[in-house]
Amino acid sequence: MTVSLHNTLAKTTEKFTPLEDGKVRMYTCGPTVYNYLTVGNWFGYVMWDVLVRTLRTHGYEVTRVMNITDVGHLVSDADDGEDKLEKGAKRDGKTAWEVAEFYGNDFLEGMKKLGLIIPEHITKATEYIPQQLELVRTLKDKGYTYQIDDGIYFDTAKFPTYADFAGLDLEAQKAGARVEFNAEKRNPSDFALWKFTPAGEKRDMEWPTPADLTDEGLERPGFPGWHLECSAMAMTLLGDTLDIHGGGIDHIPVHHTNEIAQSEAASGQQFSRYWIHNNHLKVDGTKISKSLGNGYTLQDLAERGYTPMDYRMFVLQGHYRNEGNFTFENLTAAKNRLAHWRNVAALRHQTHDSNTSETEQSVPSLAASGIIKEALYDDLDTPRALQIIDEIFREVESHSLNRIDRHALIEVLHTIDDVLGLQLLESTPDITDEQKQLILERRRAREAKDWAKSDRLRDELAEQGVAVRDTASGSIWEYTS
Ligand SMILES: [Zn+2]
Known part of the structure; x- marks a missing residue:
């Protein structure tokens, strides 16, 4: 029996074979920790857990990396708007660091409660800043980047297969570019690798942009782009080519497309051989949204x-x-x-x-x-x-x-x-010897047609969470729920 998976890259379900015999290198996009996760967010994490469990059950040794995005994910995926972490900080009256710590810990607690296997590497974007800057440097040296007022961007026109993964129509994108489209960008699909802290502002989370990366040759404060984080952490820990990259389907046209472009432009190698995407979860048939208050935690x-x-x-x-x-x-x-x-x-x-x-x-x-x-x-x-x-x-x-x-x-x-991962064995302990004794006494009472005693014993057991059911072949106990 082999494992088959639907590969977004191949647009079909295909037999899974890892690059190295018996070993799977896997990366899944993690949460942006500025709020509690909703049932919609957790949906994907449970599915990835089933993927890991299935591969392990098959006998594969799985090494998985999952990031925690604690900086750089902007309110709009199009590289503008506020950083979600800095926004969360204002909302909660805390620093962005405190917000990331708080919701990051809540996420890890949630993973444990749901019985999710903890990935071998959980990486915070803020702990991989040098690796991200190094990736920007490689891309700059290879001529894929350009600098504009608010940051260093990836020139998607220089990566000819950019549109392939998601089947994008780049011409239509250009024609339909919205008014708020950053006019300095060469193409609407270009994305920020690294952003500069706006002049006169001070962010909670910012790092010096090395002088050799800026056009003016001067150091200035900045922070990573969200897409860059995933590529840098995945390649640092798993190498240039992954076996599986997972995430939500909403990531296909922008986030994952950008991950592929910058990773493959930098390494010259295929970034991931299988791309697995989970669908959305709606609530009561509608999209989860803050205004509807249906984002249950x-x-x-x-x-x-x-x-x-x-x-x-x-x-x-x-x-x-x-x-x-x-x-x-x-x-x-x-x-x-x-x-x-x-x-x-x-x-x-x-x-x-x-x-x-x-x-x-x-x-x-x-x-x-x-x-x-x-x-x-x-x-x-x-x-x-x-x-x-x-x-x-x-x-x-x-x-x-x-x-x-x-x-x-x-x-x-x-x-x-x-x-x-339903923990059936550990959640179903045996009843105590005393309870077994009560069941035995009840059976004797029934045999003696002492219904009053039999009922009393049944109630006593029920109070202790044990229900007794009489069947043709004898009494069976169950957990009362
Ligand atoms: Zn990602």
Whole structure:
């Protein structure tokens, strides 16, 4: 079984083979840390986590770099407007450094809550300033840059394949250039590699632009462009050519197009062999926007009684390349599904190792894990994987406890946790010996037709979070939710 992925570069789904046998070098664009992340932002991070898990499950050693953009991302992607961090600083009455620290930490906390595998390298843009300046120098030496009033720009006309990745119509861009288009730019698609601090201003975050990089040969304060950050950090840690670069589809026409142009112009090598893009998530069928107040955070979900794992299950219910729609109804469906799966996971505590006879078939089948993995290897088809798991679990539940193969069930649960990260095993502990004793007493009471006692014991257990369900083949306990 090989892994196949939809490659934006090839515009088709293709077999994945890394450059170096068994090893994957991967970069995914991280957050700009000026605010809390919304359910829309987290959508992509959960999907990237599934990609990493799928590659690892297949046996690849994955080295992943993710940036934290803590400087240089302007309100408009077209290199104008305020720096999001400096804007956040004014809003919160803090410095840009404090804002980056605060929301950066909140992001890392969120990653842990969602059970996301922490990338090998999480790099802050402010910690890679020399590498970014070096990249500007290389591009300047090769003749790709020019300086205008507000910064050093990349001349996209000098990179002939600039429009290819996103299928851009550059002529139409020129014709339709908006009035606020920076008239000093040679082409509307040119982008800032490095910006200068406007004269008379003092930014919280700024660094000296080395004298050899400016036309006047004088040092002056400046800061990196957002696109430059990703290229510099990716190439510093992973080399000139990556196996996989991931991000949201909104990044295709500008951010990723610019990353490709500046990286390949500098190195003369292909920047990334596979480009994987996740679609957007809408809320109640509309775009997430501040004015609508629909940018729910993990904290908002917690206040409404939903856990990060409920949200994770919600994300997995959709395919990463399809537009998602977040509603509380969908989230509730995910929460119920997760609760159900946990109760199936709890069956492993209620069956024994050697209670299946050889004449009768036991469940789940030994092929189950392989079928789940296959769905993931097929361009991360999480909705299909979930359906397959539902079927496997239905089959398990339709059998009596003594037909359940404990080892096979545990293996399936391990596979689910490995590829989907739902933490089924660790979230489903066995009940205590005292609780088991109460279940036994209740069974005796029922056998003696002492219904009052049986009900009392059932209530006592329910108070402790244990529900007892009577089936044809005996009592089964579940977690009350
Ligand atoms: Zn990026």
